[in-house]
Amino acid sequence: xxxxxxxxxxxxxxxxxxxxxxxxxxxxxxxxxxxxxxxxxxxxxxxxxxxxxxxxxxxxxxxxxxxxxxxxxxxxxxxxxxxxxxxxxxxxxxxxxxxxxxxxxxxxxxxxxxxxxxxxxxxxxxxxxxxxxxxxxxxxxxxxxxxxxxxxxxxxxxxxxxxxxxxxxxxxxxxxxxxxxxxxxxxxxxxxxxxxxxxxxxxxxxxxxxxxxxxxxxxxxxxxxxxxxxxxxxxxxxxxxxxxxxxxxxxxxxxxxxxxxxxxxxxxxxxxxxxxxxxxxxxxxx
Amino acid sequence: xxxxxxxxxxxxxxxxxxxxxxxxxxxxxxxxxxxxxxxxxxxxxxxxxxxxxxxxxxxxxxxxxxxxxxxxxxxxxxxxxxxxxxxxxxxxxxxxxxxxxxxxxxxxxxxxxxxxxxxxxxxxxxxxxxxxxxxxxxxxxxxxxxxxxxxxxxxxxxxxxxxxxxxxxxxxxxxxxxxxxxxxxxxxxxxxxxxxxxxxxxxxxxxxxxxxxxxxxxxxxxxxxxxxxxxxxxxxxxxxxxxxxxxxxxxxxxxxxxxxxxxxxxxxxxxxxxxxxxxxxxxxxxxxxxxxxxxxxxxxxxxxxxxxxxxxxxxxxxxxxxxxxxxxxxxxxxxxxxxxxxxxxxxxxxxxxxxxxxxxxxxxxxxxxxxxxxxxxxxxxxxxxxxxxxxxxxxxxxxxxxxxxxxxxxxxxxxxxxxxxxxxxxxxxxxxxxxxxxxxxxxxxxxxxxxxxxxxxxxxxxxxxxxxxxxxxxxxxxxxxxxxxxxxxxxx
Numbered sequence: 001x002x003x004x005x006x007x008x009x010x011x012x013x014x015x016x017x018x019x020x021x022x023x024x025x026x027x028x029x030x031x032x033x034x035x036x037x038x039x040x041x042x043x044x045x046x047x048x049x050x051x052x053x054x055x056x057x058x059x060x061x062x063x064x065x066x067x068x069x070x071x072x073x074x075x076x077x078x079x080x081x082x083x084x085x086x087x088x089x090x091x092x093x094x095x096x097x098x099x100x101x102x103x104x105x106x107x108x109x110x111x112x113x114x115x116x117x118x119x120x121x122x123x124x125x126x127x128x129x130x131x132x133x134x135x136x137x138x139x140x141x142x143x144x145x146x147x148x149x150x151x152x153x154x155x156x157x158x159x160x161x162x163x164x165x166x167x168x169x170x171x172x173x174x175x176x177x178x179x180x181x182x183x184x185x186x187x188x189x190x191x192x193x194x195x196x197x198x199x200x201x202x203x204x205x206x207x208x209x210x211x212x213x214x215x216x217x218x219x220x221x222x223x224x225x226x227x228x229x230x231x232x233x234x235x236x237x238x239x240x241x242x243x244x245x246x247x248x249x250x251x252x253x254x255x256x257x258x259x260x261x262x263x264x265x266x267x268x269x270x271x272x273x274x275x276x277x278x279x280x281x282x283x284x285x286x
Numbered sequence: 287x288x289x290x291x292x293x294x295x296x297x298x299x300x301x302x303x304x305x306x307x308x309x310x311x312x313x314x315x316x317x318x319x320x321x322x323x324x325x326x327x328x329x330x331x332x333x334x335x336x337x338x339x340x341x342x343x344x345x346x347x348x349x350x351x352x353x354x355x356x357x358x359x360x361x362x363x364x365x366x367x368x369x370x371x372x373x374x375x376x377x378x379x380x381x382x383x384x385x386x387x388x389x390x391x392x393x394x395x396x397x398x399x400x401x402x403x404x405x406x407x408x409x410x411x412x413x414x415x416x417x418x419x420x421x422x423x424x425x426x427x428x429x430x431x432x433x434x435x436x437x438x439x440x441x442x443x444x445x446x447x448x449x450x451x452x453x454x455x456x457x458x459x460x461x462x463x464x465x466x467x468x469x470x471x472x473x474x475x476x477x478x479x480x481x482x483x484x485x486x487x488x489x490x491x492x493x494x495x496x497x498x499x500x501x502x503x504x505x506x507x508x509x510x511x512x513x514x515x516x517x518x519x520x521x522x523x524x525x526x527x528x529x530x531x532x533x534x535x536x537x538x539x540x541x542x543x544x545x546x547x548x549x550x551x552x553x554x555x556x557x558x559x560x561x562x563x564x565x566x567x568x569x570x571x572x573x574x575x576x577x578x579x580x581x582x583x584x585x586x587x588x589x590x591x592x593x594x595x596x597x598x599x600x601x602x603x604x605x606x607x608x609x610x611x612x613x614x615x616x617x618x619x620x621x622x623x624x625x626x627x628x629x630x631x632x633x634x635x636x637x638x639x640x641x642x643x644x645x646x647x648x649x650x651x652x653x654x655x656x657x658x659x660x661x662x663x664x665x666x667x668x669x670x671x672x673x674x675x676x677x678x679x680x681x682x683x684x685x686x687x688x689x690x691x692x693x694x695x696x697x698x699x700x701x702x703x704x705x706x707x708x709x710x711x712x713x714x715x716x717x718x719x720x721x722x723x724x725x726x727x728x729x730x731x732x733x734x735x736x737x738x739x740x741x742x743x744x745x746x747x748x749x750x751x752x753x754x755x756x757x758x759x760x761x762x763x764x765x766x767x768x769x770x771x772x773x774x775x776x777x778x
Contacts, residue, residue, distance in 0.1 A: 011752070
């Protein structure tokens with residue numbers, strides 16, 4: 001019995017260090033994990049996000065939600081980095097911050113997102129795999145505000161998420177969902193990190209524009225033409241960065257979407273041209 | 287409690303340590319503890335249904351004693367029938383009541399009667415088909431004088447509810463498992479290591495193979511407009527289901543047997559690499575052995591005896607009847623009945639073509655004979671598994687028809703085919719990785735086919751064993767599907 005317990009303890013101790021090593025290896029060399037076919041959803045986001053630390057070879061960076069990703073897919077260009085709305089504004093901020101650091105020539109950042117993605121609250125079922133696991137790393141820790149950190153570590157086990165191996169463990173997903181309805185005004189973290197994004201771009205002399213993704217017409221009525229969000233933005237002094245956001249918002253019928261915020265293929269080219277057109281007008285010429 | 291749940295990962299080591307360190311002093315303590323742990327394990331799902339296990343236990347315990355007390359065969363038979371009534375009564379009520387009501391209503395309507403029988407909202411208690419058959423084997427064995435009735439209620443109750451095999455078998459015979467409860471268990475290092483190997487392999491099969499296959503299978507079978515899908519996709523779906531059901535159920539059995547070994551018990555082998563079989567008869571000797579041998583001993587043999595004067599019919603009728611009932615044992619659905627019936631018919635054909643096949647075997651090379659046998663067996667197995675998996679006979683027929691209608695229609699412009707095919711490839715970068723993992727499973731099981739389970743590592747250099755253990759563990763962690771899919775056989 002003693003022999004069995006000793007061996008099984010050694011087995012699990014060695015196993016722990018092995019897993020720890022693999023976790024770190026996956027975080028540092030995502031290509032390796034990709035090569036062996038590891039494809040968990042958090043890792044797919046992590047892999048795309050880690051490209052923000054590379055040279056994007058462009059003066060302009062596109063960020064956004066999955067709707068934006070339909071037009072600016074990360075597979076096409078290095079400076080296309082829209083991932084999805086569930087990475088939240090803090091995720092977009094971290095991407096921008098990394099890209100600015102690795103690309104001194106960067107002049108513009110364009111964030112394209114549906115207003116619901118911009119408003120998104122932290123307390124959602126998708127947050128763990130799309131924001132916490134991919135972005136809560138030792139390296140990104142300085143980007144985490146007190147408020148964000150408090151939300152991330154609301155359950156004790158999540159304190160260990162910053163270590164790679166914990167992200168790999170089965171049963172490690174935490175559901176952050178709470179019963180609050182979908183927001184049509186900016187959530188607390190969206191507000192905080194939009195401000196941080198504005199400050200970051202200002203500090204680095206980068207033009208930041210926020211463009212709305214395609215919006216289902218039903219929301220126009222539902223939100224009374226975004227009255228509350230507009231008032232909030234005005235009150236919080238963010239009018240400048242949201243210049244043109246509501247004015248240029250393009251609505252589509254519900255049947256023109258595949259699901260939620262994703263346009264049918266036949267409307268993508270038209271909407272992309274519309275965005276590029278508006279962007280030219282919005283970005284001040286240096 | 288599911289084996290592939292976080293609760294079980296906590297439950298097992300705690301129960302293991304308490305079992306060997308705290309309650310190891312005497313047999314009574316050991317059995318009481320096993321009983322308590324088993325009731326806790328089952329009650330975690332729904333404590334109300336513990337009363338059914340208790341009812342089954344207490345009735346067979348008393349009936350066993352009563353059978354043993356009298357020498358009058360008529361009275362003994364009455365007690366045995368009473369045991370049938372109690373156990374099969376519980377089973378029929380919970381599992382088949384609504385089915386019979388619905389079919390009776392349909393039949394009444396067909397002959398013009400205005401029938402309006404309402405069904406009941408009944409929850410099927412997990413494991414009911416397994417523990418009722420296990421406890422039935424006790425009264426039958428006592429009646430046949432193959433086993434002396436026990437007076438130790440705790441041991442008997444622990445035997446009926448033994449947690450590793452309570453919910454999905456192996457269905458143990460009282461004559462082999464009960465005596466193990468009547469002897470104090472001693473820790474056995476070699477058995478425990480084997481147990482751990484078997485648990486690890488079982489988890490690999492369940493979490494990595496079966497549950498990843500399930501993602502695709504559920505998608506494909508769940509899309510009911512089969513006519514719109516390429517036959518090739520449907521065929522892939524069927525083959526994946528065949529792999530899923532094997533990995534799921536044999537994985538469960540491996541875990542159950544492995545866990546039992548950790549507690550000093552030896553359960554029977556439930557799968558003997560059935561997909562190496564070259565005939566349907568052979569598959570059934572290797573597939574779900576505990577239940578097929580149960581039916582062979584307690585149903586098929588008495589039926590053969592009963593029909594012994596009927597010539598060839600005396601061979602066919604018992605076989606077809608037994609397998610139809612085995613099919614029906616799986617659940618209250620015509621799909622299961624048809625599944626069993628087809629297997630019964632195929633085995634009858636195999637029985638009567640024995641001589642012809644022997645002649646052919648002499649004329650062609652051995653490898654060709656085996657390959658042909660294997661292909662035909664797998665062809666039948668795959669198509670009967672479609673019936674087994676389908677929600678009803680109409681969908682099963684549609685599925686099979688769509689395979690043949692569109693088999694060579696590889697036109698991926700069909701919207702649904704494209705969507706399903708893309709999901710096949712994307713979900714697991716996943717298609718490629720899954721294919722390699724399935725291959726790995728079958729290769730390992732082929733290497734260890736002479737043993738009772740597919741991962742009986744015994745390298746002379748222990749380091750190599752450990753390398754394999756870690757590899758399997760990592761495969762489970764990195765490629766496992768942990769959405770806690772239930773074991774398929776839990777529903778039976």
